[in-house]
Amino acid sequence: MFPREFAWGAATAAYQIEGGWQADGKGPNIWDTFCHEKGRVFEEHNGDVACNSYELWEKDLECIQQLGLTHYRLSLSWARLLPDGTTSHVNQKGVQYYNKVIDDLLACNVSPMVTLYHLDLPQALQGQGGWKSPDIATLFDSYAKFCFQTFGDRVKLWITINEPYVCAKLGHEDGIHAPGLKEPGIAAYLVGHNMLRAHAMAWHSYNSFYRTKQKGAVSLAFNSDWLEPLNAGCTEDIAATERYFAFTLGWFAWPVFVTGDYPELMRSAIDAQSKKTGCSGSSRLPSFSKDEPAILGTADFFALNYYTSRKVKAGGGCGKMCMVSDQDAEVVLDPSWPICGVSWLAVVPHGLRKLLKYIKDTFNNPAVYITENGFSQVGPLQIEDVQRSGFYKDTILEVAKAIQEDEVNVRGYFAWSLLDNFEWADGFSVRFGLFHVDFADAKRSRTIYQSGREYAKIISKYKCGQSKEKTE
Numbered sequence: 001m002f003p004r005e006f007a008w009g010a011a012t013a014a015y016q017i018e019g020g021w022q023a024d025g026k027g028p029n030i031w032d033t034f035c036h037e038k039g040r041v042f043e044e045h046n047g048d049v050a051c052n053s054y055e056l057w058e059k060d061l062e063c064i065q066q067l068g069l070t071h072y073r074l075s076l077s078w079a080r081l082l083p084d085g086t087t088s089h090v091n092q093k094g095v096q097y098y099n100k101v102i103d104d105l106l107a108c109n110v111s112p113m114v115t116l117y118h119l120d121l122p123q124a125l126q127g128q129g130g131w132k133s134p135d136i137a138t139l140f141d142s143y144a145k146f147c148f149q150t151f152g153d154r155v156k157l158w159i160t161i162n163e164p165y166v167c168a169k170l171g172h173e174d175g176i177h178a179p180g181l182k183e184p185g186i187a188a189y190l191v192g193h194n195m196l197r198a199h200a201m202a203w204h205s206y207n208s209f210y211r212t213k214q215k216g217a218v219s220l221a222f223n224s225d226w227l228e229p230l231n232a233g234c235t236e237d238i239a240a241t242e243r244y245f246a247f248t249l250g251w252f253a254w255p256v257f258v259t260g261d262y263p264e265l266m267r268s269a270i271d272a273q274s275k276k277t278g279c280s281g282s283s284r285l286p287s288f289s290k291d292e293p294a295i296l297g298t299a300d301f302f303a304l305n306y307y308t309s310r311k312v313k314a315g316g317g318c319g320k321m322c323m324v325s326d327q328d329a330e331v332v333l334d335p336s337w338p339i340c341g342v343s344w345l346a347v348v349p350h351g352l353r354k355l356l357k358y359i360k361d362t363f364n365n366p367a368v369y370i371t372e373n374g375f376s377q378v379g380p381l382q383i384e385d386v387q388r389s390g391f392y393k394d395t396i397l398e399v400a401k402a403i404q405e406d407e408v409n410v411r412g413y414f415a416w417s418l419l420d421n422f423e424w425a426d427g428f429s430v431r432f433g434l435f436h437v438d439f440a441d442a443k444r445s446r447t448i449y450q451s452g453r454e455y456a457k458i459i460s461k462y463k464c465g466q467s468k469e470k471t472e
């Protein structure tokens with residue numbers, strides 16, 4: 001059924017749960033700043049307190065144990081550890097906090113998977129150009145080395161950067177995530193480029209200085225939808241689907257897993273558009289330098305965040321410099337796929353199986369961890385969230401089929417999220433948790449949803465490959 005060592009996890013991210021935004025010497029980060037500006041986030045919500053996991057970590061641990069997780073994915077707040085983003089000043093209280101989290105997990109037989117960067121750049125580094133500046137790669141590498149050195153004796157699964165696509169596009173093209181820049185057609189490619197450089201440097205550092213002793217694995221987490229042509233018989237839509245894959249998952253996974261460079265479809269489209277829109281002869285998509293650490297091969301496993309599926313149709317270019325014009329492909333919703341919770345999330349469990357097979361075939365059959373997958377609730381609170389329970393059952397069944405029938409090497413599944421939390425621009429209005437958090441209550445009490453109970457049941461049934469029976 002599931003391999004013996006299969007990781008059964010849930011995921012969170014520092015800014016979304018910790019709070020303690022100024023506690024014990026933490027420096028500000030770009031989400032602190034963004035949320036404190038008017039009109040950025042739903043009803044001016046912010047992560048100042050969030051789930052208060054900085055103070056209530058033990059409560060989170062109880063939740064983790066109640067689910068019976070074998071793994072827990074958390075992220076480190078860069079500015080909590082290094083308040084100005086550099087190793088010139090280390091905040092020992094931050095180190096203590098994460099040491100306790102990691103030690104407590106291990107004491108309960110739960111393995112940590114640790115993300116170094118989940119959207120929360122120290123504000124001091126944003127002041128120096130943030131991800132648009134080429135210098136960010138070495139700064140990130142120093143931070144990564146500091147984390148490997150400090151926590152790597154106990155952490156064996158590392159994610160350098162979570163969803164570079166989301167950081168680049170939502171933060172620098174659309175401006176709906178921090179740092180809120182809207183520089184279409186330019187900044188996202190630059191940011192994506194520097195994220196790949198930063199990731200590769202950190203992976204090489206781990207490989208050269210820590211791997212032998214610490215014996216861990218390092219990757220970066222890609223987000224991808226499953227994509228199908230709107231009209232299966234239409235060659236334009238088929239080509240548009242390929243382009244859309246190239247501009248989303250391929251943008252980051254192709255350099256790391258296939259060639260060390262961007263997908264050809266992406267390169268040729270952006271080069272041509274750059275010429276047309278008069279970029280003084282140079283492409284808006286940067287090139288990798290031969291003098292820097294290679295990008296190819298810098299992932300020890302494939303980390304996938306999957307939420308939804310889309311149909312793709314040709315067209316969408318508006319002539320202006322922007323990512324949509326560059327790829328000349330648009331996504332649409334299939335009306336037969338139900339939308340639940342947020343408007344962008346069509347619930348398509350079988351899309352995950354198809355995507356896993358696509359990853360196996362396209363990226364050389366890597367070991368895959370599904371590092372995020374989930375389903376949101378909006379509007380009136382429903383603790384008995386029958387639909388979400390069904391979603392977890394169906395999705396995990398699709399993962400089982402991917403393993404058994406398609407022979408995809410899936411090593412783990414992490415539900416997003418352990419707790420209801422600060423859902424970026426949607427604030428607390430969107431709830432992804434397996435546990436409900438009462439944000440009106442100073443104690444931020446946690447209550448398990450029915451879907452949490454369902455996930456716990458699934459885990460206890462399949463944990464450790466004990467069960468040989470077929471999934472119903």
Ligand code: GAL
Pocket residue numbers: 013016162163166223305372416423424432
């Ligand atoms: C991911 C992100 C998470 C979470 C989730 C649900 O893109 O990594 O932080 O917000 O989406 O929208």
